[in-house]
Amino acid sequence: MFPRTLALTAAATAVLALSIRPAPPGQARDQVRPLRHDTAAIVKLIAVRVLDADGRPAAGLRKEDFKLFEDGQPKTITEFETHAITPAGMAMTPAPPPSGEAAARAAGVMSRRFFFFLDQQATDREGKDKARAAALRFLDTQLRPGDEAAVLGWYTASGFYLREYLTTDMDKIREALSGPTETPPSPAEVVNVPADDMDLGVEDAGPERNVREATEAKVETYGFSLSSEGRTRTTGTAPGSGAFARADFVPRLAEIAEIFKTIPGHKSLILFTARNMGPDAARLGRLFGAAGTAVYAVNTQDWKAGPFGTKFHYIWTEHSLQDLAEASGGRYFADINEAAAIARDVQDLTGNYYVLGYYVQDSWQGTYHKIRVEVDRPGARVLVQDGFSDSKPFDRMTDFEKDIQLLDMLWSEAPPSGLLSLPVDPLVVGSGEKAQACLLSKWEAGSRTGPPASPVEVIVLIRDERGGILLSRKWTVDLTPYRGRTVWAYLTTPLAAGPKELRLVIRDRASGDACVGRSRFEVAAPSDAGIRPGSVLLFEAGPAASYLRLPTGPSRGPKDKAFAAGTSLQALYRLIPKEGFPLVDEVGPETRRVTAVVPLEIRTLDAEDRPLLSVEASLVSLTDGGERPLDVEIRDHVSSEGRPDVLAVDVLFEDIAPGRYELVLVIEDLGTDRRAEVRKTLTWR
Numbered sequence: 001m002f003p004r005t006l007a008l009t010a011a012a013t014a015v016l017a018l019s020i021r022p023a024p025p026g027q028a029r030d031q032v033r034p035l036r037h038d039t040a041a042i043v044k045l046i047a048v049r050v051l052d053a054d055g056r057p058a059a060g061l062r063k064e065d066f067k068l069f070e071d072g073q074p075k076t077i078t079e080f081e082t083h084a085i086t087p088a089g090m091a092m093t094p095a096p097p098p099s100g101e102a103a104a105r106a107a108g109v110m111s112r113r114f115f116f117f118l119d120q121q122a123t124d125r126e127g128k129d130k131a132r133a134a135a136l137r138f139l140d141t142q143l144r145p146g147d148e149a150a151v152l153g154w155y156t157a158s159g160f161y162l163r164e165y166l167t168t169d170m171d172k173i174r175e176a177l178s179g180p181t182e183t184p185p186s187p188a189e190v191v192n193v194p195a196d197d198m199d200l201g202v203e204d205a206g207p208e209r210n211v212r213e214a215t216e217a218k219v220e221t222y223g224f225s226l227s228s229e230g231r232t233r234t235t236g237t238a239p240g241s242g243a244f245a246r247a248d249f250v251p252r253l254a255e256i257a258e259i260f261k262t263i264p265g266h267k268s269l270i271l272f273t274a275r276n277m278g279p280d281a282a283r284l285g286r287l288f289g290a291a292g293t294a295v296y297a298v299n300t301q302d303w304k305a306g307p308f309g310t311k312f313h314y315i316w317t318e319h320s321l322q323d324l325a326e327a328s329g330g331r332y333f334a335d336i337n338e339a340a341a342i343a344r345d346v347q348d349l350t351g352n353y354y355v356l357g358y359y360v361q362d363s364w365q366g367t368y369h370k371i372r373v374e375v376d377r378p379g380a381r382v383l384v385q386d387g388f389s390d391s392k393p394f395d396r397m398t399d400f401e402k403d404i405q406l407l408d409m410l411w412s413e414a415p416p417s418g419l420l421s422l423p424v425d426p427l428v429v430g431s432g433e434k435a436q437a438c439l440l441s442k443w444e445a446g447s448r449t450g451p452p453a454s455p456v457e458v459i460v461l462i463r464d465e466r467g468g469i470l471l472s473r474k475w476t477v478d479l480t481p482y483r484g485r486t487v488w489a490y491l492t493t494p495l496a497a498g499p500k501e502l503r504l505v506i507r508d509r510a511s512g513d514a515c516v517g518r519s520r521f522e523v524a525a526p527s528d529a530g531i532r533p534g535s536v537l538l539f540e541a542g543p544a545a546s547y548l549r550l551p552t553g554p555s556r557g558p559k560d561k562a563f564a565a566g567t568s569l570q571a572l573y574r575l576i577p578k579e580g581f582p583l584v585d586e587v588g589p590e591t592r593r594v595t596a597v598v599p600l601e602i603r604t605l606d607a608e609d610r611p612l613l614s615v616e617a618s619l620v621s622l623t624d625g626g627e628r629p630l631d632v633e634i635r636d637h638v639s640s641e642g643r644p645d646v647l648a649v650d651v652l653f654e655d656i657a658p659g660r661y662e663l664v665l666v667i668e669d670l671g672t673d674r675r676a677e678v679r680k681t682l683t684w685r
Contacts (some may be wrong), residue, residue, distance in 0.1 A: 024106045043079060046371065046384060047266040047292060049329065049353045050169035053379035057352035059084070061375065068356055069372040075358040083266075085144065111146050112350055113166060113265040114138075116177065118153035119273030119300075121249075127300030127336065131272035134298060134339040135177050138270070139170060141340075141562050142347040148265070151176035160252055164467045172467070179466050199532040225286070250280045257287035259303050259404060261385060267293040268330070268350050273321070274301035281320035285327025292385030294330035296346050297321040302336060350595040366392030394512025405512070409505045410461050415516045420449060422517035423585030426502060428495075428524070429534035429572050429599045431644050435523045437462075438572055439502055440490040440537075442584045443548075446483040449620025450466065451506040453483035458506050458550065460491060465499040475550055476509070488582055491550040491568045497525040530674030531667060534599035534644065538663075540591055545581035573597045575636050575648035586683045593652050594634065596665060598678060599644040611669040613637060617651050622660040632665075656684045 048066070050058040063080035082093040112414040116135050123131060143149065151163040151173060164176035260267060270289065277284065288295050299321055304314035315335050322332035331349060333342045356373065370387040397405070397421045409416060427438040439460070446453030455478045462471040471493055479487075504517035524532075549568060570576060575597050583594060602611050631652040647667065663680045 018475045021028075021662060025082045027491060041359045041361050043077065043357045045264075045355055045357045045389070046373070048356055048373055049266075049294070049354055049383040050375055050377070051329065051381045051383065052377075055331070056382075058347065058375075058377060058380055059352060061354060063356075065376045066354070066356060067374040067376075068358060069374075070358075070360070070369050071460055072370070072372075077356050077358055079355065079357025081355040082414075083351075083353050083355065085347060111148055111265050112144075113263070113267045114143070114147065114149045114350075115269045116149065116151045116153075116173070117269055117271045117273075118151070118177075118458045119271070119275055121154050121156040122273045122275035123300040124274075127272075127302075129303075130336045130339075131298070131300050132177050134336060134342055135270070135272065136174065136344060137339045138343040139173060139177070142343050143170060144351075144475055145353070149173045154249060154252075161247065162411065162467070165413060167413045170517075175465070176467055179468075219637055229414045237547065250284065253284055254287055257291050257293070258282065260288065260291035260293045261387065261388065263291075266350065266353055267291070268346070269293055269295045269328075270346065271295055271297045271321075271324075272300050272336075273297070274323075277320045278325065279320075281324040285324040288324075288328040288330075289383060290386035292383070293328065294349070294383065295325050295328040296330045296333065296349070297576040297640070298336055298342060300336050306389045329381070335642060364392060366390055366396055372681035385660070395510065397512075402512070406459065406507060409507075409514060409516055410459060410503050415518065420451075420515035422451070422504060422506070422515050424502060424504060424517040424519040425537075425582070426500075426519045426521035427535040427537055428521065428573070429644060430524060430526065430532055431601055433526050434496055435497065436492055436567055436572060437495045437500070437521075437523065438490055438492045438567075438569055439504075439519075440488060440569070440582060440584055441504060441517055442582070443479070443487045443489055444483055445487060445508070446517045450486075451479060451515050452508040452511070453479050455480065455509050455510075456506050457509055458489075459504070460550070461503040462493070462495070463501045463503075464496075470495065470500070471552065473552060479547075485546065486581070487546050487548050488571055488584070489548040489550060491552050492569070492572070493552050495523050497523050499523075528603075529676065530603050530672055531669060531676035532601040532644075533665075533667060533676045533678040534572075534601075536665060536678050536680045537576075537597045537665070539577050539580040539595040539597065540583050540587075541577075541580050541593065541595075543581070572599060574638055574640075577648075583682070586685050587653075587656075588685055589656075589658070591653060593650055596649050596651055596663075596680075598647045598649075598665065598667070600647055600667065600676075601644045602669065610639065611645075612671050613647060614668050614670055615647070615649050616666045616668075617649075618664045618666075619653075619656070622662060627664075630663075658684050660684075 046068075050061060052058045061082075063077055066077060066080075068075045068077055084093075118128070118131055118135075120128065139149070139415075146168070148166045148168055149164075149170065150166045151160055151161070153227060155161050163179060164172050167173065299316050299319055302313060302315060303311040306312050317334050319332065319334065322334075325332040333345070333347065336342075353410075360369075367390045368387055369390070371385060373382050375382050375386045392401075394402070409419065415421070423442045425440040427440060429436050430439070439462075442450075443449030454493060455476065458475045458477055460471065460473050461469065464470055473491070499520065499522055502519045502521070503559050504515070505514060506516075507514040577595050580595065613634070615632045615634060617632045618627050619630055620627045633650040633652070635648040635650055637645065637647050649665070651663065651665075661684060663679075663682055665678050666675060667678070668675045
């Protein structure tokens with residue numbers, strides 16, 4: 001095992017989503033005594049590949065042909081499945097039952113999981129183009145329904161990266177494979193926010209004193225690493241470059257192999273590189289083989305250096321990549337130009353396997369269990385995961401395991417089961433060529449539906465449509481004094497036009513209790529329309545809200561108090577009611593009136609003309625499409641030079657049935673007949 005003193009990059013680590021389960025549901029967060037965990041027997045499913053003497057998949061095996069051992073003790077095989085690739089997809093014998101069990105298996109052992117690894121540093125320009133073409137060829141001709149894929153690799157300047165995590169959406173994978181050669185990640189920060197410095201001001205009346213910014217007590221710039229505190233790089237050489245990269249690549253790949261042991265499913269690493277790893281190659285191959293992951297290594301170099309800087313065509317039939325692939329149970333492909341043949345061979349080698357199942361008892365002690373599988377067929381080679389670990393309480397995890405669990409919550413396509421979902425309201429305000437996103441979240445500290453009322457770490461990730469990291473931040477906040485109170489936390493940051501995705505995780509630093517928030521939103525491109533509305537922010541009457549502004553660091557652009565990084569909610573929505581709180585999730589049945597605050601960029605023919613606005617409102621059912629008009633009362637309209645106008649209106653409701661709706665506001669400038677529409681999705685309880 002390689003030492004793990006160097007901080008892993010988030011992109012490298014995220015792809016290794018560790019299946020460390022959260023504590024069983026129903027446990028009290030404030031329990032002081034040691035936790036007791038469920039030890040009920042469960043069925044453990046294991047993917048097994050069997051190769052014949054020629055290295056081809058061995059077909060026709062029965063359950064009776066297999067023997068399974070855990071920690072040297074024979075186990076009774078209770079489940080047995082044969083998986084074979086067909087033109088229509090993966091065929092399974094016996095056929096899965098038409099129930100949720102089939103879906104669960106498809107998301108686990110039954111599914112094939114392909115990791116496309118593009119080594120950008122050890123591949124020349126032509127090799128990169130051929131690698132992308134070969135990967136796309138496999139994607140377009142060989143992947144089947146239910147398969148999952150991910151795109152990761154190694155950059156010259158910044159080391160490991162993740163372009164797209166495991167997903168069944170092959171359009172995302174296609175986009176990730178076709179993306180730019182290298183987009184270095186943006187800096188991230190760790191910000192410790194002591195409770196004494198938060199000053200949420202619950203008793204304050206009015207938004208001017210009530211909107212507070214959390215104090216940046218400690219700020220550490222650490223590139224794109226999200227590793228635990230105290231584990232940082234000490235080398236002065238830039239990660240991923242020069243001699244450091246050559247020394248660092250193998251240890252990082254070894255760590256990936258170790259963590260692959262915890263990922264369920266039938267895993268394959270398709271590695272595009274020309275890197276010569278020498279004697280380390282076979283050892284790495286054995287590590288991947290022990291993780292139940294076959295490596296299919298494709299050499300991206302089809303030339304050899306000649307005299308005077310010339311090159312001549314050459315196929316490297318003997319290479320350390322062959323040692324890596326064969327030791328893992330995979331295959332080496334020397335000629336990258338044979339993309340069609342590579343795709344067919346990988347399909348054949350990965351499309352035929354078996355699944356064995358037996359009963360295990362989870363001790364919740366983190367015990368590692370060795371697995372051995374034997375098959376009654378002369379000359380056969382069995383490829384199976386070396387073993388697995390029991391679940392373990394959070395306080396017994398290593399820092400490394402805690403990092404992986406955190407990044408699993410951030411990067412997985414669907415949040416891990418059993419985690420609370422936080423309501424998030426993505427607000428976008430545009431002005432000219434600029435746009436500011438204000439990401440608002442409701443935290444009910446200490447409740448069953450909110451984050452723990454304790455010291456927590458808060459992590460936010462914003463990605464673009466290509467999976468590129470636009471913002472990566474981590475804060476520490478003590479929510480202990482705010483038990484039983486609701487805090488509306490937010491951050492603001494400038495963003496370019498296009499689709500965006502927000503991922504938020506709040507995790508108790510002691511117990512590991514966590515909740516997640518996710519949202520997809522669109523930043524509209526600049527428009528010549530006469531009225532350009534921003535996102536509507538809704539308020540319900542009640543006590544004055546308490547806000548926590550999460551600092552995002554200094555702005556790198558020109559000074560602009562309205563659109564600099566870290567702009568306050570009050571600066572963007574200047575007509576926030578002095579009393580009341582934001583609606584970011586559900587509307588109660590007793591609600592009869594809400595205040596809608598809408599920023600407006602209004603272009604008039606004469607700069608001195610003040611627009612005369614009217615507003616119409618309606619509620620559209622997302623169930624049946626039915627629409628009903630609503631009464632509207634304009635409260636205020638303010639203008640200020642260099643900023644969008646802000647309009648505040650009261651919208652009245654009556655007898656709204658439970659369900660999902662869209663609130664539609666149509667705003668018109670009566671002087672010019674120009675109109676704009678803004679929509680907000682709401683859930684009525």
